[in-house]
Amino acid sequence: MTRKTPADLRSARWFAPDDLRSFGHRSRMMQLGYGEEDFRDKPVIGILNTWSELNTCHSHFRERAQDVKRGVLQAGGFPVEMPALSIDESNIKPTSMLYRNMLAMETEEMIRCHPLDGVVLMGGCDKTTPGLVMGAISAGVPMIYLPAGPMLRGNYAGKFLGSGSDAWKYWDERRAGNISDTEWQGVQGGIARSAGTCMTMGTASTMTAIADAMGLTLPGASSIPAVDSNHQRMSATCGRRIVEMVWEDLTPDKIINAGACRNAAVVAMATGCSTNAVVHLIAMARRAGVPMQLEELDELGRETPLIANVRPSGKDYLMEDFYYAGGLRALMKQIESRLDTSCMTVTGKTMGENLEGAEVYNDDVIRPLSNPVYKEGSLAVLKGNLCPSGAVIKPAACDPKFHVHEGPALVFDNYPDMKKAVDDETLDITPDHVMVLRNAGPLGGPGFPEWGMLPIPKALIKQGHRDMLRLSDARMSGTSYGACVLHMAPEAYIGGPLALLKTGDIIRLDLPNRTLDMLVDEEELAARRAALVLPEPRFQRGWGWMFSRHVTQADQGCDFDFLQSDFGRTTGEPDIF
Known part of the structure; x- marks a missing residue:
C-alpha cells in the first residue's frame, strides 16, 4: 500500500503554500493559540459532533469528543471538533426525518470547504447515522463512524x-x-436511565449496526453501551485509527460497494431491524453508487433468519444483554457464511479478518441458525394496487393471525382526526377492521413522520385486543410493534392509490405472497381518480420548500434527487480555491 506524504495531505492546500492566502490560513490558526508545529504536515481530523442539550441520546458526546481528540493526538494528527446539526427523536416536530437530508448536506459541505484530511462522525440517534454517512460518502475523504451506543436497560x-x-x-x-x-x-x-440511544433494537441500534456491518465502524462498536468505559476506549481508538486511514488514503469508495451494502442488509434482517432501515439503507447505498432496490431487501428478508432475541422483534432481551452476549461481531460470526467477508473495512482489514475469534456467550440472546427467533428476517416488502411502488411490514413483531387478513377499511385523512377517533369508546369498529392513515408520507406528513403505529382504539382495548391491521404512508418508530404496514408508495398526498381508498372498502393482505390490495374494481378506481383533487403544497419558503421539491419517495430512500450519485460529480474539491 502506498502511503501519503505530508505534501499529499488535503490540508496542505490550505497551510503549505508560500502565498498570501495560506499566510491568512496559518495566521488565523495561530490566532487560536496553535503553532505551525501543531497543524503543519499532520493529518487534520474533523470531529463532527452532533451533541446538543436537547438530544438526550448524545448527552455524553462532549466527553467522547475529548476521547477522540486524545486518540488523534496520540497518533500524530491534529483534531478539530466541529458542531453538526443535532437531530433527535425526542423533541423535534413534526419529525427528525424532515432534517436528515439537511444533516447530510451540512456534513458534505463542512468536509468539502474546510482543511480536513479525515473525519470522525459522531452520531447514533436515528437519523444522525444515515445523515452523517450519506454526507461523508459524497465528500469522499477518509471517515470512521463513532456510534453513540445504547443506554442502560430501563x-x-x-x-x-x-x-x-x-x-x-x-x-x-x-x-x-x-x-x-x-x-x-x-x-x-x-424507562430512560442513562445517556445513549434506545436500548431496544429500534432505528438507532439498527442504523449503527448497519454502519458496523458496512465496515464503517471499529468492529462491534455499535453494540457497546454508551456509559460503559469500553465506549471511551473505543472513541480514543477511533481517533488513532482515522489518522492512519488518512495516511493509507482509505476513502469510503474503497469500503462501500455492493457487497458491503448487502452485508448491511443481511445483518439488519438478522437483528430484527427497524422498518426505517429500508429507507435509510437505500439512501446510503445510492450515495455510494449502489442501486439497491426494495425487491433485493425483500429477497434477503425471505432467506435471512432473525437470530437476535432483542425487543421488539425478540421477546426477552435488550441491547445491554446483546452486548454481554457477544454483540454484533458474535451475531455476524453466526451468519458469516451469508456475508461477503472479503469486503474492506475502516480497520484496513477485511470483514472476515475482523470476525476472527468472535464468540457467542449467551445463545438465547444471539440464537444459532438452527434455533432462530423467526425463520425469516425482520422485514417484508408488499406490493399491490394500494402500493404499486411498495410498502413494508415487520412480520415478526405482529400477531401471526394478521399475516393473511381481509377486512373493511376505516380511513383517516389526517393525524388529529385519527387521534380523536381512537379515544372515542363508541367508535364503530371491530378487530377485523383495517385502520388507515394517509397524507403522512414524505410530502404529506410533512417529512414522513413516525405516525404509522396507529393506536388501538379504546373501544377495542376495553375488549382485550392489543393488535389489529393498520396501514399508512407514514413511518413508525423502530421500537414499535404490531401489524402495521408502512411506507406505502407512492404516498396519498401526491395522488398515490391510497388517496382513492374509502371507508368500507375491503382490504386484503397476503403476507406469504407479499400482496396488499383494495378489492375495488378498476372502473370504480378510475372514476375516483378522475375526481381526485390534490392538496396545495405545504411549504412556501425555506427548507420545507426545498424539501418538497426535491425529496424522493419512500421506495427511493427519500434522498434529494440532486444529491444522488448519478447527479453530477459527487467528490472532489471546489473549482475555485
Whole structure:
C-alpha cells in the first residue's frame, strides 16, 4: 500500500503554500493559540459532533469528543471538533426525518470547504447515522463512524423496560384503566436511565449496526453501551485509527460497494431491524453508487433468519444483554457464511479478518441458525394496487393471525382526526377492521413522520385486543410493534392509490405472497381518480420548500434527487480555491 506524504495531505492546500492566502490560513490558526508545529504536515481530523442539550441520546458526546481528540493526538494528527446539526427523536416536530437530508448536506459541505484530511462522525440517534454517512460518502475523504451506543436497560418495579416498546405497551394499559397514575409516572422515570440511544433494537441500534456491518465502524462498536468505559476506549481508538486511514488514503469508495451494502442488509434482517432501515439503507447505498432496490431487501428478508432475541422483534432481551452476549461481531460470526467477508473495512482489514475469534456467550440472546427467533428476517416488502411502488411490514413483531387478513377499511385523512377517533369508546369498529392513515408520507406528513403505529382504539382495548391491521404512508418508530404496514408508495398526498381508498372498502393482505390490495374494481378506481383533487403544497419558503421539491419517495430512500450519485460529480474539491 502506498502511503501519503505530508505534501499529499488535503490540508496542505490550505497551510503549505508560500502565498498570501495560506499566510491568512496559518495566521488565523495561530490566532487560536496553535503553532505551525501543531497543524503543519499532520493529518487534520474533523470531529463532527452532533451533541446538543436537547438530544438526550448524545448527552455524553462532549466527553467522547475529548476521547477522540486524545486518540488523534496520540497518533500524530491534529483534531478539530466541529458542531453538526443535532437531530433527535425526542423533541423535534413534526419529525427528525424532515432534517436528515439537511444533516447530510451540512456534513458534505463542512468536509468539502474546510482543511480536513479525515473525519470522525459522531452520531447514533436515528437519523444522525444515515445523515452523517450519506454526507461523508459524497465528500469522499477518509471517515470512521463513532456510534453513540445504547443506554442502560430501563427499570421499574423490578422489571426491565425497553424504550419505546414498553411506552406503547403501558400506554395502552393506562388507556384501558389497568395501571394507576403512580405506576405510569414510575415507568416514565425508569424507562430512560442513562445517556445513549434506545436500548431496544429500534432505528438507532439498527442504523449503527448497519454502519458496523458496512465496515464503517471499529468492529462491534455499535453494540457497546454508551456509559460503559469500553465506549471511551473505543472513541480514543477511533481517533488513532482515522489518522492512519488518512495516511493509507482509505476513502469510503474503497469500503462501500455492493457487497458491503448487502452485508448491511443481511445483518439488519438478522437483528430484527427497524422498518426505517429500508429507507435509510437505500439512501446510503445510492450515495455510494449502489442501486439497491426494495425487491433485493425483500429477497434477503425471505432467506435471512432473525437470530437476535432483542425487543421488539425478540421477546426477552435488550441491547445491554446483546452486548454481554457477544454483540454484533458474535451475531455476524453466526451468519458469516451469508456475508461477503472479503469486503474492506475502516480497520484496513477485511470483514472476515475482523470476525476472527468472535464468540457467542449467551445463545438465547444471539440464537444459532438452527434455533432462530423467526425463520425469516425482520422485514417484508408488499406490493399491490394500494402500493404499486411498495410498502413494508415487520412480520415478526405482529400477531401471526394478521399475516393473511381481509377486512373493511376505516380511513383517516389526517393525524388529529385519527387521534380523536381512537379515544372515542363508541367508535364503530371491530378487530377485523383495517385502520388507515394517509397524507403522512414524505410530502404529506410533512417529512414522513413516525405516525404509522396507529393506536388501538379504546373501544377495542376495553375488549382485550392489543393488535389489529393498520396501514399508512407514514413511518413508525423502530421500537414499535404490531401489524402495521408502512411506507406505502407512492404516498396519498401526491395522488398515490391510497388517496382513492374509502371507508368500507375491503382490504386484503397476503403476507406469504407479499400482496396488499383494495378489492375495488378498476372502473370504480378510475372514476375516483378522475375526481381526485390534490392538496396545495405545504411549504412556501425555506427548507420545507426545498424539501418538497426535491425529496424522493419512500421506495427511493427519500434522498434529494440532486444529491444522488448519478447527479453530477459527487467528490472532489471546489473549482475555485
